Structure formats: structure tokens, C-alpha cells
Amino acid sequence: MKGILIAAAVAMVVSILFTPYLIRFFSRQGFGQEIREEGPQGHQSKRGTPTMGGVAIMIAMWAGYIGAHLANGLSAPRGEAPTASGLLVLLLATGLGIVGFFDDFIKIRKGRNLGLNKTGKMVGMLAVAVVFAILALQFADEHNFNPASVHLSFVRDISIISFGTIGFVVFCYLAVSAWSNAVNFTDGLDGLAGGSSALVFAIYVVISFWQFRYNCGVQDPTVGCYNVRDPLDIAVVAAAAMGACIGFLWWNAAPAKIFMGDTGSLALGGLVAGLSITSRTELLMVVVGGLFVVEMLSVTLQIAVFRTSRRRLFRMAPFHHHFELAGWAETTVIIRFWLLAGICAMFGLGLFYSEWLTATGG
Template sequence: MIALLLAAGLALILALSGTPVLARYLVKRNYGQFIRDDGPTSHHTKRGTPTMGGAWIIGSVVIAYFATHGIMTMLGVASAGPTASGLLLLMVAVGMGLVGFFDDYIKVSKQRSLGLTAPAKIIGQTAVGTTFAILALSFPDENGRTPGSTAISFVRDTPFDLAFAGPLIGAILFILWSILILTAASNGVNITDGLDGLAAGASILVFGAYMLMGIWQFNQRCADPGVPANICYQVRDPLDLALIAAALCGSLVGFLWWNTTPAKIIMGDTGSLALGGAIAGFAILSRTQLLLVIMAGLFVMITLSVIIQVGFFKLSGGKRVFLMTPLHHHFELKGWEQVTVVARFWIIAGLFVAVALGIFYAEWVVLL
């Protein structure tokens, strides 16, 4: 467990010290956030705040990950070294972050609130998701376990397997299923990232939960002969996933120091898409796909507010359910201070995470 503390500490130091350096560089390049005119007027003061801070969130995690494995290898830890699951998770986070980077770059270079077109963004997310899904079904370990599984999972793989009609059909369905999860999660975090610190703080809670789940899965892994077969977890590299979750928590805490109101830097689509991709990657690689709906409940709730608003607006001929969406802007327009909205939404995110962890542990207790 020393490796987890080391990864979290390194990522924290890197993010805490490097984020203001990046902010100053972005200000010199005039890479500031462009604020939409139809949003809350209080947000107009954020115009020009440096964006694309998410690049250093992920950069800190990547550096901390490889540095931790290097240090543990030098210390002679036999199991040290990057794993297939860990590298895949970093790949999907970086890939989604690149899609977000292009989106951010177009916004700041063109000085407009819209970056990539919707089709272009979906193509980018699909390309990343397809690559991730194909590789997730590769790289079996000595026990034949691959990072991903064609079985639909809740807190572990369920009997419903997408390969019911054969391996090829199963692989194709798994790719489509993975793309859906990755696209939904990345866009969900992207929509939530509308207030200083909101997405970063909520993500810390989610990644903290995945860290705890990874540690638990490692201690109850099927490779351990002392764990009964009916309760063991068929996750390929749970401890390495927990290490990345710890690094993400550390990096986000360091970034949040500079991202709280008034934010000195914004993560941008670079950060929100990367974090959403990482959250989806955890759900797929830790075999907890359907649990993600609860684990990331705040992101789901905020995304649903947009869907409800648009659908009701079209069906009712112009009427609205909320004053404005995403949901956090509705409460701003009702008079809540931004810090109040963020703090209360963090509480909601924490409650969703607590319920998800409770379900995860309760299932193990029942089987025991």
C-alpha cells in the first residue's frame, strides 16, 4: 500500500506546484476561457481565466504513475511495474483528454464558446473508445484474465455475457457497450464542469471510492488460494487500478487548490473529458459497469437535467422545467451563491458514492 501513498503524494505535489506555472503560461499565450452570454451574469467575471488546466491534471497522474513504479522497482518490490490495465486506463484518459484539448484550443483560438462540432467530438470519443475496447479484450494474464470482459457487470461480472452468440459478436457488442459508457461518462463530467471546483471535487470522491474498491478486490482476488471461489473478484490488476485512482485523487486535490472560487485556472474540456474517460475506464476494468450509474450519480443527475429540459422544451412548445440547465445553473438563478451550490452538490456526490460503496460491500457480505 506504500505505492498508493507514494503515487498520491507525488501527484499532489506535481499538481499543487505545477498548476500555477501552467496558469501563468496560458495567460501569456492569452488562452483564456470564453464565457457564453446566456449564462448567469456572475460568470462573466471568469472571462479570460486560463483554461486547459486538465492537461496538467492528467500529466501529473502519468508522471506519478511511472515514477512510483520506477521507485518500487528500485526498492526491489517483485510485483512492481506497469500493468496492462493501468496502461489502458491511462491511455483512455489521455485519449479523451486529447479530444477535449482540440475542443479547448478551437475555443480559445477562435474566441468563441463552441469548439469541436458535435459530430467531430463524437468521432474522437468513438475512436478512443474503440481502441480501448479492443485492447481491453487482449493481454490475458497467466490465469487467462483480460483487463475487460464481455460479461455485463454490476459489482462483479453477471451471468449475462455479450458473447452469447459467439466471440466475434461478443467483441463487437463489447466495443459498442464500451463506447456508450465512455461517451456518456466523459460528456457527463463535461456538462458538470460549469462551476469552480464542482467537477474536480466530485471526481475526487468517485476516484477515492474506486481506490478503496481496488484495494478490496486485490485482497479478495481469485488468484489468492485462500479466498473462496464464490466471493473472489476476477479483476486483472486491481491494485494497479487503485494506484491510479490514488494518483488521480492527489492530482485533483492539488488542482482544486487553484480551481476553487475564484478559480485561477479552469480544467476545460481537456480535463473534464479525460476525467470522464477515466471514470468509465474504472467501471469497465474493475467490472462494475452498471454500478457506475450510482457511483457517478451527481454527473448522471446533472446530465438528466439537460435531457429533461430539452425534451420538455420541444414537447411543450417552449416551456421549461428548470430556469436554466445544467442543473447547477438553475440554483444559481434561484439566488444560491456559487460556493453554496458547489458545496451542496459535493454532498450529493458523496451520498451517491457512499450508496455505491455500500452496495459493493453488501453484495460481498451476502455471498459470504
């Protein structure tokens, strides 16, 4: 438990203190955000705001994770040392963050709102996801638990749905791509993606710590225990990510002094995917991260309806812009969407706990 608190505290402090240096550095370099011409006109005043703030989030996450393990001691008992699951999730987020960094950098250099082309971004995400998927099926511990499973999971593995190794690699890419794009779509208003992500990661601190308390790898497995390789370290990663997002939100909340850019949104999306896979909760994450899912669906539906009927379902997609164009103030949209994100996250936690009660006969 101490490691979780340290990870969150260190990450938050590093994010709060380091982000202003990025703001000044990126401002001097002219690394300003380009704004969509067809977007809400109120956003045009944000043109030139420093972007690529996701660098601060990634550095803070690593600082929180490393700081927690240094504080605990590398030889601490009961899985408190760095683990395969924790490192793989962080490396997945970092790899996608690097892809996002190149995307942001190209936007800035070419002075446009489009960075990497679709092929370039897809190849980058594919490479990162495939490496993660292959490694996640390795590193079995003494209980023969791997960081990931070839079975689809809700709260536990669904034994009748098995992908096989190749199928799991494909599924992993689809999950990583979907969550990265979902968080990226959500990152359209000041602090919206950062605040929503912090709520999701907070829930996963609770879920992963609960899995640690009732883990099948302990000496006396109990009814309803969880076959998760490194639940405590996953909780440390989630806590570090939560702290990093909260610290960044200090500067990213409206009116934003810096944007996370694709550097941050792709990294956070990768982290969401990695946490769901290593904690065996891929389907539960659809509920916990429900706001991200709805944002992505709004874009998908907008495209589908327009192509079939030549009419728009929303004034603009992602649909947080729909409410802006309907006359809502930006801060009103942000706060209400944070509330929706919190409702989804708490509902997901409720489903997790009710499943445990059912499994234990409670």
C-alpha cells in the first residue's frame, strides 16, 4: 500500500513541477498547437498554445513508478519489486507516446493540424502493440501466470473464448489501437482527457489492489481469487499514471497553458489497454472507460451516417464539440463530461465488486 501512495505522490509532484519547464521550453521553440478551422470558433484563440505536454506525463509516470520501488527496496517481499507486468504496461504507454511525439512534431514543423499519415501512425502503433503482445505471453512466474492471457476476460478469463497466440496478438493490436484513438478523440477540450483518465486510473488502483489482496498466487488461495500475475505492481503503475494526470491537469485545466497532444493521448490510451489486458479486465474496461468509448462511437456514427445519408448526426464529432456548437460553455462541457466519466468508472467498479460477491457467495 505504501508503494501505491508513494507512486501517486511522486508522479503528481514531478508532473506539477516539471510541466512549467516544458511550457517555457516549447514556447521558446515555437511548438504551438494548430487548431482545426472547422472547429468551434472559440478554439481559435488557443492557436499557438504549447503542445506535446504528454512528455511530462510520461516522465512523471516513470518517476512515480521508480520512486515507489526505490522507497520500498528492490528486494521487498510479496511482489513489491518491479515486475514484468508493470514494466510492460509502462513500455507500451511509452512506445505509443513516442509515436504520438512524432505525430505532434510533424504537425508543428509543417504548421498544420495533421501529423503522421494514417499508414505511418498505423505502422508505429502496430509495431508497439505486437511487441507488447508477444512479451506479455512470456515471463511466467512460479504459479505459471503470464502478464497476459490468450482468453478474453471480463473480470476473469472467459475460458470458452480463447484467441490462441496469433489471435491474441491481433486482439492486442485492435485493443491498443481502439483505446489510443478513443482517448485521442476525447482530448479536444482543456483537461477533458487528463481528468477522465485520472478517474479511470483511480478505479484501477482499487481493482488491482483488490486483486492483490485476493490473488490465487498466495499460499492459501481463496474462493473467488484472481489469476493475475502482478496485481500490486499494476496498482503502482495505475497510481503513478493517476498522479501524473492530476499534476498535469494543474496546467492543462481551462484555460490550458499546455496541451498533452498525441504524445499524451496515445500514451494514456496505451496505458488503458495495457492495464485492462494485464489485469484480465478487457471487457470491464469498456464500462470503466465508458466516456472514451462514447467519444469514439460518436466519431464512428458521424462518419457512417454522413456516408449513407449525407447528413450529420452531430453538429460536430467527437460529440463534446456538438454541445459547444449548441451554445454550452467549454467549462460546462468539461465538468459534465468529467461527471459522466466518474459515473462510468464507479459503475464499472460496482460491477467488479458484484462479480466478486457472486464468485464468493457473499
